Amino acid sequence: MTTTKSPQDVVEHLGKLIHGIKVAMMTTVDTDGSLRSRPMWTYDKNFDGELWFFTHDHTQKVDEVQKDHSVNLAYSDPARDRYVSVSGRCHLVHDKAKARELWNPSLKAWFPQGLDDPHLALLRVSVEKAEYWDTPNSKMVQLVGFVKAVLTGDTYRPGDNQKLDKGAARHN
Numbered sequence: 001m002t003t004t005k006s007p008q009d010v011v012e013h014l015g016k017l018i019h020g021i022k023v024a025m026m027t028t029v030d031t032d033g034s035l036r037s038r039p040m041w042t043y044d045k046n047f048d049g050e051l052w053f054f055t056h057d058h059t060q061k062v063d064e065v066q067k068d069h070s071v072n073l074a075y076s077d078p079a080r081d082r083y084v085s086v087s088g089r090c091h092l093v094h095d096k097a098k099a100r101e102l103w104n105p106s107l108k109a110w111f112p113q114g115l116d117d118p119h120l121a122l123l124r125v126s127v128e129k130a131e132y133w134d135t136p137n138s139k140m141v142q143l144v145g146f147v148k149a150v151l152t153g154d155t156y157r158p159g160d161n162q163k164l165d166k167g168a169a170r171h172n
Contacts, residue, residue, distance in 0.1 A: 010165070015047030017075075017084050017132050024073040026053070026123075028064040028090070036064065040123075042075070043102050050126050052102055054111070057092060057121035065090040071125055081133075088127040098122060129165050 018024075022044075027037040038061065040053045051073065055062060065071060069091060075084040099115055099122060111117045
């Protein structure tokens, strides 16, 4: 079943899904064409279709996204049985005002000079598509569904799996 959603609805829903998940695994395309993933701290600000990450401007991931802007972000929250995969275009941004807006004192561990670090930069991911798996929080509901599938021979479907396309604003 496909229902049409407005682009704003899609953005709001995605924001709710990733809210509270602190770390995403960012996957980039390495210079040899292989895929590389690394953990990146997510900022729990109001999601508007873009995700922001602090970085040094002279890292391998920066080289990778400057050659191929395609990235994937994988969010996982096993405690809430919520999993989200986001794809989009990533760009290096030097914007002191945006860095100041997103700054958190815990970032001093990676940027001892704080906002004055000459190599401090941001990665902006403009989200294009996402897919999520969201399972009911109740373990009892999950157990009943699993047992029912075993007894009836049906396939176990633990929760909701949807694809979101910001560009097409469709919810499949």
